[in-house]
Amino acid sequence: MNTENIIGLIILITFYVSYFTKAFLQSRNGIKTDRMGKGSKPKKTLIIEICLKISTILIALIQLISIIFIKKLPLILESNTIRYIGFFIALLGVIIFITAMATMRDSWRAGVDNTQKTKLVKAGIYKYSRNPAFVGFYLLYIGISLSFSNVINILFTCATILIFHFQILEEEKFLPTIFGQDYLDYKNSTCRYIGAKK
Known part of the structure; x- marks a missing residue:
């Protein structure tokens, strides 16, 4: 295993271990983190969440295979600089993702959840993005697909990011029903992904 394999594995393992550690810690407090495709919600939301769950599992496997078998899968971009x-992009994604999870504390959920009480978090990294955890996912996926740029990895990265976007749009319909005007004001003052609103 060469340096590139090791770096890729460390980044990937750090990301997924942080996610599952958060879910485990919440489950010890009686919080069900994974709400993807579960509960009573509109059919469109359920379908998007199920597609996203399948897609995130598949892309994790594809990323792992891409990293381990880098020499056997033809790369589109073979530059060491790229x-x-x-x-760097993937590592930045991991840092943003972990920061977002830590900032959300016990309000962290995966998927639309109308069964457990949560707080609308607007502080910390959430002042600059309404969806920093999704930004973390995006940067991880983009970074890994640049570093291990086989066709399957790139295609699944694009598809998964698109499904994540649809998931965000569903959440944006749901959140006003829970948080009311407070969420609408937050939505109007903070970007969906990253940046500044006037």
Whole structure:
């Protein structure tokens, strides 16, 4: 295993271990983190969540295979510079993702959840993005697909990011029913992904 394999595996393992550690810690407090495709919600939301769940499992496997078998899968971008830029982007995604989870505390959920009480978090990283965890996912996926740029990895990255976007749109319909005007004001003052609103 060479340096690129090791760096890729460390980034990937750190990301997924942080996610499952958060879910485990919440479950010890009686909080059900994974609400994807579960509960009473509109059919369109359920379908998007189920597609997203399948897609995120598949892309994790594809990323792992891409990292382990880098020499056997033909790469579109074989530049070491691009590979290390990809590592930097992926690592930035991990940092943003962990920061978002930590900031959300016990209000962290995966999927639309109308069964458990949560708080609308607007502080910390959420002042700059309404969806920093999704930004973290995007950067991880983009970074890994640049570093290990086989066709399957790139195609699944694009497809999964698109499904994540549909998931965000569904959540944006749901959140006003829970948080009311407070969420609408937040939505009007903070970007969906990242940046500044006037």
